[in-house]
Amino acid sequence: MSESPATPFHWPVRVYWEDTDAGGVVYHAGYLRFMERARSEWMRALGVDQMAFKQATGLAFMVRDMQIDFLKPALLDDELSVTVEVKAWRSASILFAQTITKTDGSCLIRASVRVACVDLARMRPAQIPSDLIPQALP
Numbered sequence: 513m514s515e516s517p518a519t520p521f522h523w524p525v526r527v528y529w530e531d532t533d534a535g536g537v538v539y540h541a542g543y544l545r546f547m548e549r550a551r552s553e554w555m556r557a558l559g560v561d562q563m564a565f566k567q568a569t570g571l572a573f574m575v576r577d578m579q580i581d582f583l584k585p586a587l588l589d590d591e592l593s594v595t596v597e598v599k600a601w602r603s604a605s606i607l608f609a610q611t612i613t614k615t616d617g618s619c620l621i622r623a624s625v626r627v628a629c630v631d632l633a634r635m636r637p638a639q640i641p642s643d644l645i646p647q648a649l650p
Contacts, residue, residue, distance in 0.1 A: 519597075520595040520596060520597040520609075520611075521550070521553070521554040521557060521595065521596040521597070522593050522594070522595055523549065523550040523553045523554070523593070523594045523595075523596070524591065524592070524593055524594075525546050525549070525550075525591075525592045525593075525594055526589065526590070526591050526592070527542075527586050527587060527588055527589060527590045527591075527592065528588075529588065531545075531586075531588075532587075532588050536587055536588040537585045537586070537587060538585060538586040538587070538590075540582065543580070543582075543586075543612060543620075543621050543623075544578075546592070546594050546612060547594060547596075547610050547612070547621075547623060547625065548575075549594070550594035550595070550596050550610065551573075551596050551608065551610075551625070551627070553596075554596040560644065565644070566632070569641065570631060570632050570633055571629055571630065571631060571632065571638055571640075571641075572629075572630055572632055573606075573627045573628065573629055573630070574627065574628055574630050575625060575626070575627055575628075576605060576626045576627060576628040577624075577625070577626040578623060578624070578625045578626070579623065579624045580621060580622070580623045581621065581622040581623070582620075582621060583619055583620055583621065583622065584618060584619070584620045585620070586612070586614070586620050590614055591614070591615045592612050592613065592614060592615070592620070593612070593613050593614075593615065594610065594611070594612050595609075595610055595611045595612075595613075596608055596610055597609045597610070599624075601640075603639050603640065604628060604629050604637040604638060604639055604640060605626050605627060605628045605629065605637070605640075606626070606627050606640070607624065607625070607626050608624070608625045608626075608627065609622075609623070609624060609625075610622075610623045610624075610625055611623070
């Protein structure tokens with residue numbers, strides 16, 4: 513397993529009506545979408561085309577485990593920043609720390625997310641190709 517002290521990746525998001533419940537508060541599942549999109553944008557920023565990766569290898573990444581602390585709510589029209597930080601890299605999974613903060617710096621969500629590399633034909637864990645994201649490691 514490798515540890516990564518890399519600087520967190522930040523992805524901006526604004527809260528729209530579709531993200532909220534009847535009270536104008538972000539529905540809890542909305543935070544999952546925000547974090548998923550941030551991880552996808554992190555990979556894109558590293559030059560990884562996930563569709564090309566899937567077609568070339570038959571592999572994809574799937575959430576294996578997630579722990580979330582809902583600290584404060586986000587509201588309609590809030591501007592947020594979603595972070596992605598690699599905490600540990602194993603042969604078939606990556607552990608991320610993710611946060612969602614408001615632009616004033618207040619932390620709304622803290623999450624730990626383990627993503628597994630999966631062979632889609634067998635739906636079994638598979639080793640992450642060593643050349644996939646070498647710059648994500650120290």
